[in-house]
Amino acid sequence: MTRDILLGVDVGTSDSKVLVTTRDGQEVTSVATPTRWRTHAGALTDTEPQTLVDDVVALLRRAVEAGADALGPVRVAGIAVTGMAEAGVLLDGPTRGARPLHPVIAWFDPRGEDEVRRLPEELVTRFQGTTGLPLSPLATIAKLAWMRVQGTDLAGCRWLNVPEYLVHRLGGQMATEMSLLARTGLLDQDTERLWPVALDALGATADLLPPAARAGVCWGVAGGDDVPAELHGAALTVAGHDHPVAAVGCGVVGPEEVFDSFGTAEALVRTVSTPLARDARERLAQANINSVHHVLEGRRLLLAGTKAGLLMRRTLQLLGAAEPAARARLDEAAVAADSIPRPDGVRVTGADNSDGALRVVVDADGVDPTALWLATLAHGVDEAGLALARMESEVGPASGATVAGGWTRMQSVRRAKERSLPDVRFSDRTQAGAFGAAMFAAFAAEQSERGVRVPDDATAGRGGVPLDLxxxxxxxxxxxxxxxxxxxxxxxxxxxxxxxxxxxxxxxxxxxxxxxxxxxxxxxxxxxxxxxxxxxxxxxxxxxxxxxxxxxxxxxxxxxxxxxxxxxxxxxxxxxxxxxxxxxxxxxxxxxxxxxxxxxxxxxxxxxxxxxxxxxxxxxxxxxxxxxxxxxxxxxxxxxxxxxxxxxxxxxxxxxxxxxxxxxxxxxxxxxxxxxxxxxxxxxxxxxxxxxxxxxxxx
Structure with a gap:
């Protein structure tokens, strides 16, 4: 008997992953491959669009083979792609045969920093309150401004974010997903339409982006000469930005919940049930907190980050505890010694999201490795607490928190999080983003079977306008x-x-x-x-x-x-x-x-x-x-x-x-x-x- 499977794809900065599940969400197997970037002049990072496509298609093929090894004959019912925001592909037109004009510039690449400073004063003044984002090189608008300075006329071009481009290349229609669109710096959060001031500053028209579709809507079915036959007929969808998708994958789906993705980069995702006012968005953006769309319909999210995980990794390296056995001994000693919340005689700084440099000040004798580790933990907790307190000042207290990520395997980290977050739960799901994407794949497969899909490119309507799906x-x-x-x-x-x-x-x-x-x-x-x-x-x-x-x-x-x-x-x-x-x-x-x-x-x-x-x-x-x-x-x-x-x-x-x-x-x-x-x-x-x-x- 042939079994239906779902493929949840997570295109990350370090690697790309595909998780195979059954249609009711039982995990079967997963495969992964490193994301291939090129580095220029020691600071610039990009990759070719075709490289991304080739790697993801090969990964999907491996996933189907692994699923068949585990289950026997399988049929791919749905594929959903989540991944990095801000990065994408600029095409020379809005049709299926359009060609990329530039490489995929990594979301963290500094290109556009100078161009952002030269944007019109009206845009700079209103940007944070209108878009809910800090004005920085991270937003897509900065990358587009850089491309324009390089001589690219954006009029008549089409922008697709990375997950949207991959779905399009698999056979899906051109569309933009709301949580990814919200991170471009081109969306007016009040009108939920493309912001004319931003388009004018770029010399672009509303056709720069395709119509907007919600995560999970069926964007078409897989097919075409470049798509492996074993994927043909699968419902396609974009799951959206990886952070809220990972939150969904860990079961954080209700309003007023916090998801703490605690890896090398810590992401704090606060779900809210209603849009924020312009002045609240501006205050949060000034504190480097994004106020944008969630991947679930009817939800918004606040997103902040810290470099706590990076500082913890560097502290372990400094203490010679980077290897598992030494790390376990330090963890055990920290749990045993942690009778007070903060050790005396040692202070650590650098976990602010704009920093990342480990600075240690020791002003007393008797500071041992355990004390330094506890001080690093305490500082990271403080930085996360500041971000969550700023969110709370605008939207009220959170009802609970879920923490996931590699650092939660350490007992001392769990204890620190328990003390600082409300009603803490810990998730052991190792592929949270890919699992969340699989949920959207399940929904898309059901929609496809009912004949509910994103309309053809030619009839979909103007750029950025949400489709009623x-x-x-x-x-x-x-x-x-x-x-x-x-x-x-x-x-x-x-x-x-x-x-x-x-x-x-x-x-x-x-x-x-x-x-x-x-x-x-x-x-x-x-x-x-x-x-x-x-x-x-x-x-x-x-x-x-x-x-x-x-x-x-x-x-x-x-x-x-x-x-x-x-x-x-x-x-x-x-x-x-x-x-x-x-x-x-x-x-x-x-x-x-x-x-x-x-x-x-x-x-x-x-x-x-x-x-x-x-x-x-x-x-x-x-x-x-x-x-x-x-x-x-x-x-x-x-x-x-x-x-x-x-x-x-x-x-x-x-x-x-x-x-x-x-x-x-x-x-x-x-x-x-x-x-x-x-x-x-x-x-x-x-x-x-x-x-x-x-x-x-x-x-």
């Missing part, structure tokens, strides 16, 4: 990237949890299952508590079949009642198949629920509904909440208790409509001024059972 929703991305059918769970709690809270691996029905021994599941995957089927009695407390008791009575929890909070109603559900009175209970609460002033909040992911539980093989929905029935909101505060009850009503109604039971688990938490009380011991021989809930007492 929707991309994948937050719910679609969440189901794909956090679904139950994974070769490895992407979420991992901190290693500094207590032993009883550590995730435990189990094998059950050939499926990986993770759970915590106490408390909520750490990601919304189907799981079984305590490593076995958890029995769920299909009868209610009064003996009626499928009775729902979603919220415990306040008197049972030893809490005063809130008369304005009503219990959710009861419902009926059918017994599990076969008439049995027990079945599999599947957790459906989101992994990241957010907080308010340290108090837990509750919300529901609509994608993780009763039908989703059924598809995992479950017979009942388990949903965890945290409710204090005696909590009364202060002036201007959200009514967290009412929020819980509203979510519970939604869960109960959804389960009632689907005909399966729901179990609402309430975890009590201390309010301000209270401390948790341990479960009281029960004397030997007593028939009295301890309360299942933790009670809280005032201090």
């Amino acid at each position: 929707p991309g994948p929703s937050q719910q679609y991305a969440a189901v794909f990237t956090r679904g139950a059918h994974r070769t490895a769970a992407p979420w991992r709690r901190s290693p500094y949890e207590s032993r009883e809270d550590r995730p435990v691996r189990h094998r059950h029905h050939r499926r990986d299952i993770r759970h915590r021994r106490h408390g909520p599941a750490q990601h919304p995957q189907a799981h079984v508590r305590r490593g076995r089927h958890r029995r769920c009695d299909a009868r209610g407390a009064d003996g009626d079949q499928g009775g729902h008791r979603p919220v415990a009575e306040p008197e049972r929890l030893r809490l005063p009642a809130r008369p304005d909070l009503r219990r959710a109603g009861a419902g009926r559900a059918a017994r599990p198949a076969g008439g049995s009175s027990f079945g599999v209970l599947v957790a459906a609460e989101p992994s990241d629920r957010g907080t308010f002033n340290g108090e837990p909040r509750t919300h529901r992911d609509p994608a993780l509904n009763a039908e989703w539980v059924r598809r995992q093989g479950g017979h009942a929905v388990k949903f965890l909440v945290q409710l204090r029935a005696d909590r009364r909101p202060g002036a201007g505060e959200p009514d967290i208790s009412a929020e819980v009850l509203e979510v519970v009503r939604e869960v109960v109604e959804d389960c009632r409509a689907a005909g399966i039971p729901s179990v609402i688990e309430n975890l009590i938490y201390p309010l301000a001024g209270e401390q948790p009380r341990r479960r009281s011991s029960v004397p030997t021989g007593s028939s009295k059972r301890p309360s299942p809930s933790t009670s809280c007492v005032p201090t």
Whole structure:
């Protein structure tokens, strides 16, 4: 039997990767090759467009062969390309046979620095507030200005960003994806059209860019004499800028979340749900924070960076700890010695994103390698904290953070991130960008099968104008990237949890299952508590079949009642198949629920509904909440208790409509001024059972 596969392509600065997955997101295999650059005069970096195409096509062919080795006969259903922004290809016209006029200039290449300073005063003054970008040689407009000075007339030319050019060469239509377009410096964030002032400054017309399409929309199907036959017929799409695509690949799809991609270059991606005002964009750009489009529809993002990873690498080299064994010894010593947040007698600087030079000041005796390493970590955390604080000043606090990247393999790094970020999770996904691209490939394949595609070049419309074709929703991305059918769970709690809270691996029905021994599941995957089927009695407390008791009575929890909070109603559900009175209970609460002033909040992911539980093989929905029935909101505060009850009503109604039971688990938490009380011991021989809930007492 022929299996469908998806190919997620990530064209990076150092290397290009292709990840092979099944259509439901199970990772199969991956291949990679170095990105070939040329260096001129020690500072200028570029490559030929055909070199990029040849390398990616060869990589795709290898990926299909590797997928067939693992699965047997395969058919490529979809291909999505993510990668670097700002870099691209200038063509001599808007037609399929157009020829490149210049090499692909690397995004970090300094060409255009002088030309940026000579742009018209009106553009320079309004640039940051209009585009949401700092005015620098990084933006595409600087590279285009340099090409113009070299004698290229931009009128009649066509610009495609690197992922867009590769998709076009594979057989897709010419289009520009919104997150890549937003990084050119040519997009007016308020009108979502090309900025006339920028086009005039370049001597270009609106045809410089093709129509805009959202990530995941089908841009056509693979084909042509230069495309390998094994790729023909695959749906093609551009996934967008690599940083937000990697965030999606790690399951960061909701609003107000932070994704910290912590490699040699640290990228801080903050998702926001609404566009920012011009003055807010300008303030952020002045702090070197980008305010641009996300790859998910209806989302914007704030993007900042630090050189913390670079400084950490140089510190390890300075200490002779670059090799794995020496690095592990230093890491162990740092964890053991880290009783204070910042060592005395040593200071490190240089992690600002415009810097990168390691500077160490030692003004006391007794500074050892461990102290220097901890000082480097502390400085990197401070720089990231400054960027996130600037973001927070404009858009409010983040609900949680996910950290990924090679540095998270060190325990001391994880501890530092835990202390500095809200509600931290760590992702072990090694190919986050390529996996995020695979999600967009899955969506494009579905759209292609429905006949929904980007129209032909000739009928698509004018440059930069968005096409009315929707991309994948937050719910679609969440189901794909956090679904139950994974070769490895992407979420991992901190290693500094207590032993009883550590995730435990189990094998059950050939499926990986993770759970915590106490408390909520750490990601919304189907799981079984305590490593076995958890029995769920299909009868209610009064003996009626499928009775729902979603919220415990306040008197049972030893809490005063809130008369304005009503219990959710009861419902009926059918017994599990076969008439049995027990079945599999599947957790459906989101992994990241957010907080308010340290108090837990509750919300529901609509994608993780009763039908989703059924598809995992479950017979009942388990949903965890945290409710204090005696909590009364202060002036201007959200009514967290009412929020819980509203979510519970939604869960109960959804389960009632689907005909399966729901179990609402309430975890009590201390309010301000209270401390948790341990479960009281029960004397030997007593028939009295301890309360299942933790009670809280005032201090």
